[in-house]
Amino acid sequence: MSRYILKRLLGMIPVLLGITIISFALIHLAPGKPTTLDQALNPKVSPEIRLKMVKLYGLDKPLPAQYIDWVKRLCALDLGRSFGDNRPVLDKILERIPLTLAINISSLIFVFLVAIPVGIKASLKPGRGFDNFTTFLGFILFAMPTFWLALLLMQFLCINLGWLPISGIKSLDYEYFTLPHKAWDLVWHLILPVFVSSLGSLAVISRYMRSSMMEALSQPYIYTARAKGLPESKVVYKHALRNAGLPIVTIIGLSIPGLLGGSVIFESLFALPGLGRLFYEAVMMRDYPLIMAEVVLGAVLTMLGNLIADISYAYVDPRIRYK
Amino acid sequence: MRKNPYLISGIIIIGILSLAAIFAPLISHYDPSSIDSRSLLSPPSSSHWLGTDSLGRDLFSRMIWGARISLTIGIIAVGIATFLGLFLGALAGFYGRFIDTLIMRFCDIMLCFPTFFLILAVVAVLEPSIFNIMIIIGLTSWMGPARLVRGEILSLKEREFIQAETAIGCSDLRIIVRHLIPNAAGPVLVNATLGIAGAILLESGLSFLGLGVQPPIPSWGNILIESKSTLGIAWWITVFPGLAILVTILGFNFIAEGLKKVIG
Numbered sequence: 375m376s377r378y379i380l381k382r383l384l385g386m387i388p389v390l391l392g393i394t395i396i397s398f399a400l401i402h403l404a405p406g407k408p409t410t411l412d413q414a415l416n417p418k419v420s421p422e423i424r425l426k427m428v429k430l431y432g433l434d435k436p437l438p439a440q441y442i443d444w445v446k447r448l449c450a451l452d453l454g455r456s457f458g459d460n461r462p463v464l465d466k467i468l469e470r471i472p473l474t475l476a477i478n479i480s481s482l483i484f485v486f487l488v489a490i491p492v493g494i495k496a497s498l499k500p501g502r503g504f505d506n507f508t509t510f511l512g513f514i515l516f517a518m519p520t521f522w523l524a525l526l527l528m529q530f531l532c533i534n535l536g537w538l539p540i541s542g543i544k545s546l547d548y549e550y551f552t553l554p555h556k557a558w559d560l561v562w563h564l565i566l567p568v569f570v571s572s573l574g575s576l577a578v579i580s581r582y583m584r585s586s587m588m589e590a591l592s593q594p595y596i597y598t599a600r601a602k603g604l605p606e607s608k609v610v611y612k613h614a615l616r617n618a619g620l621p622i623v624t625i626i627g628l629s630i631p632g633l634l635g636g637s638v639i640f641e642s643l644f645a646l647p648g649l650g651r652l653f654y655e656a657v658m659m660r661d662y663p664l665i666m667a668e669v670v671l672g673a674v675l676t677m678l679g680n681l682i683a684d685i686s687y688a689y690v691d692p693r694i695r696y697k
Numbered sequence: 698m699r700k701n702p703y704l705i706s707g708i709i710i711i712g713i714l715s716l717a718a719i720f721a722p723l724i725s726h727y728d729p730s731s732i733d734s735r736s737l738l739s740p741p742s743s744s745h746w747l748g749t750d751s752l753g754r755d756l757f758s759r760m761i762w763g764a765r766i767s768l769t770i771g772i773i774a775v776g777i778a779t780f781l782g783l784f785l786g787a788l789a790g791f792y793g794r795f796i797d798t799l800i801m802r803f804c805d806i807m808l809c810f811p812t813f814f815l816i817l818a819v820v821a822v823l824e825p826s827i828f829n830i831m832i833i834i835g836l837t838s839w840m841g842p843a844r845l846v847r848g849e850i851l852s853l854k855e856r857e858f859i860q861a862e863t864a865i866g867c868s869d870l871r872i873i874v875r876h877l878i879p880n881a882a883g884p885v886l887v888n889a890t891l892g893i894a895g896a897i898l899l900e901s902g903l904s905f906l907g908l909g910v911q912p913p914i915p916s917w918g919n920i921l922i923e924s925k926s927t928l929g930i931a932w933w934i935t936v937f938p939g940l941a942i943l944v945t946i947l948g949f950n951f952i953a954e955g956l957k958k959v960i961g
Binding site: 388389392393396397400401513514516517518519521522523525526528529533534638639642643653654657665668669672673676677 | 802803805806808809810814815817818819894898901902905906921924925928929932935936938939942943944946947950951
């Protein structure tokens, strides 16, 4: 097993190199340099200063040399400083992580708490009322542009009824609140974003659970369990669910990279300072060090997520052996 | 056919939408970009069926023209992705070995990118226009079809009829184009139908961020972004474009579900 993991980890290196080379080329091919943007915003920047900046950032070197410099620094775990405000890229990313992580973890928990029971209940009586209703609802949710739903809910819950705050993460008078009040204020602001960003995966995972349960329930060992007179609840929750849960474990593994992937659309819609917006702004500002750092972060997490999914799959299912 | 309600309802939905898109100039009785300062933000009425926006433009006409844009983008983007996927997937599956490793590693690399980054970066290189959006979505979504085709071809390759083809000396091209691809067409078709829905959703998301179809050309996504500024005063600008996207995607998903049943 440890040899397998080592092999997979080593296999990530060429993929990571490929990804970073492509991204590096892409962002440097984009018209507009970080230095010209600076100049456009500030007419006082003279050509000499610009030249100095180009030198400072190493932008005058040929691209392959710049790339190699960047890889060297990455190996020393130095992600560089942002072109925008000259702060370390690592700090800029780290300060955005708690919010994005909080939203994604709460929505993941919400999704599993709702989707798994719904999937199980639908699978017990396929083709009946509850199953048909959730199937229909699933189709609608799956086809729903979620940013549209967000707009509708904002209009209805925030403007018409005034129940929830429309955007941001803090109230205006946040600084004067007591600690529990502060915490409640944060939760208050995050209810709508978490709910809206859960809906898409809610539909997918409940369908997944349903089909997985239906397959498990049609297996011969279920007949045996019923034939020997076990109570139905034991048959369903112990015999069927344990086997039907396997694909769900994989989904948890696969959703790990998503935990740090902020959605650009939601974050700009709800004015949340998360990782998605940071990335979006970095691309728009041609902030090369920040873009590259986020690409590496995303790629590493995706690959680790795949690996964790495979490992956990082997862990819960003894029939699977990796060499 | 009669026992496949999904396929039928999907085809009806998409059929109506396509007809509306094709005959947009005949159906819409207003110019989608003509500004009318006497009827700003007027609610749905007999003269403006779905109301007007903050510049007094007729929402119904804008949506009908928007249907043209959204459907074209969806279909052409998926056309590009499916063609690329068929080509690369067939090469990888049929020839195996080095070519297979090369193509599949490239596929892995593309899949490891945060999807939105790739699109954002390409949009930054190419100016956002309808034409470029189609190409970008096409170039960033061929991986699914490619894996699918490769898998199908890997299993078909071992079947007797393909071995017979090789034995009687058919050329590789003939085996791939005449025998392998037609036999793998079913799942690819289902995947493409789902892909159209995904591409339309992606386009509306991009337009929503201001990176997609540029105003004044109407697309469902950029009508929705305009509605952000009239939130709370003009519900119709928010409700109808989103509903149009929802129904279209539902239609394509229904067709895909129906096709799955037809294929088996």
